[in-house]
Amino acid sequence: MDILIVEDEAEIAQLIQLYLEKEGFSCRACRDGLTAIQIFQEQQPDLIILDLMIPGLDGLEVCARIRQKPDSKDPYILMLTARGEEIDRIIGLSTGADDYMVKPFSPRELVARVRALLRRTLRQGGQNRVYQTPHFSVDVDQRVANRHLEDGITEQLELTTLEFDLLTTFMSYPGRVWNRAQLIERLWGSDFFGDERVVDTHVARLRKKIEPDPTSPVFLKTVIGVGYKFEDATGG
Numbered sequence: 001m002d003i004l005i006v007e008d009e010a011e012i013a014q015l016i017q018l019y020l021e022k023e024g025f026s027c028r029a030c031r032d033g034l035t036a037i038q039i040f041q042e043q044q045p046d047l048i049i050l051d052l053m054i055p056g057l058d059g060l061e062v063c064a065r066i067r068q069k070p071d072s073k074d075p076y077i078l079m080l081t082a083r084g085e086e087i088d089r090i091i092g093l094s095t096g097a098d099d100y101m102v103k104p105f106s107p108r109e110l111v112a113r114v115r116a117l118l119r120r121t122l123r124q125g126g127q128n129r130v131y132q133t134p135h136f137s138v139d140v141d142q143r144v145a146n147r148h149l150e151d152g153i154t155e156q157l158e159l160t161t162l163e164f165d166l167l168t169t170f171m172s173y174p175g176r177v178w179n180r181a182q183l184i185e186r187l188w189g190s191d192f193f194g195d196e197r198v199v200d201t202h203v204a205r206l207r208k209k210i211e212p213d214p215t216s217p218v219f220l221k222t223v224i225g226v227g228y229k230f231e232d233a234t235g236g
Contacts, residue, residue: 001118004045005029006036006062007080008054012103016049019107020114033057040066044073047117049110050097052081067096067160074161076117080105096205098162099194116189131171133232135219136210138168147210162187163206170220170230179227203228 003020007013008031017027028043030036033056040048048066052059063077079097099113131138138145145157145164159167165187169178178186180196188194207214220230 001025001047002043002045003027003114004036004039004043004048004075006031006033006048006054006059007051008032009051015107016110019111023111023115025114031055033059033062036062037065040075041069045075046073047076047078047114049078049080049114052079063096076161078110078113078117096160098160099188099192099198101194113192113194116192119189129172131168133171133174135232136167136171138164138171140168157209159206159209162202163209166202166206167210167230170228174230174232177223177226177229182227199228 003025005013005016005020005027007016007029010031013029013031017029020027028039028045030039031054033054035056036048036050036054037057039045050059050062054062057065059079059081063079066075066077076099077097079100080103081100082103098117101110101113129140131140135148136146137148143164145159145167147155147157149155157167166183169183169186180199183199184192184196203220204214207217207220210219211217219232220228223229
C-alpha cells in the first residue's frame with residue numbers, strides 16, 4: 001500500500017513516515033499542496049495523510065481537487081489539523097476526507113487509523129454481488145453505483161470510496177436501522193478512534209448525490225434517536 005504524507009513540519013512528517021514504514025507501508029512525503037496534487041496524479045497513492053495548514057493550496061483545497069477527479073484513483077484521506085474547533089473538522093470531512101486527527105496525536109494511533117481505513121478496501125475482496133432496488137443498483141465487484149431514472153434511463157453516480165461503501169451497506173439491508181456505532185464498525189473497523197458524528201457528515205454528502213431533495217430525504221432516512229435507514233419503494 002502506497003501512502004502520501006503532506007505535512008510542512010519536517011519533524012512530524014519524518015515521524016509519521018518512520019512509524020508507517022516500520023509497519024511495511026511505502027511512503028512518500030511532500031510539504032505543500034501543489035506538489036501533493038502533482039504526486040497524486042503521477043503515483044496514485046492508496047491513502048493520503050493531509051495536513052490542513054500547508055503552503056500553497058491548503059489541505060481543504062487539495063482534498064476537494066482530488067475528489068473532483070473521477071478518472072483518478074480514489075484514495076482514502078486522513079486529515080491532520082492543529083485546530084480543535086468542530087467547524088474545521090466538519091469542513092474537512094465535507095470536502096471528502098474520510099477521517100481526521102487533531103495535533104498533537106499518538107503515532108501509534110495514527111497507524112491504527114491508517115490500518116482501519118485501508119482494511120475497508122480489503123474487506124471488499126472476494127465479493128461479487130449486485131444490490132438492486134427500484135431506483136438504484138450497486139455492483140460491489142465492479143465498484144459501480146447507478147441511479148435508475150424514469151423512461152429506463154440509467155445514470156452512474158460519482159461517489160467517493162466511503163460514499164460507495166456507505167450506500168452498499170444501506171442497500172445490502174434495506175429497511176434496517178443502523179446507528180452510528182454500527183456504521184463505524186462496518187466501514188472503519190473496531191479500532192476507529194474518531195468522533196461518531198463523522199457518520200452524519202458522510203450521510204449528508206451521500207444524500208446530496210442520491211436524493212431529489214437532500215433536505216427532505218425519501219431514500220436515506222433519519223430515525224430520530226437511533227440512526228439511519230435506507231428505503232426504496234416503487235413509488236419513492
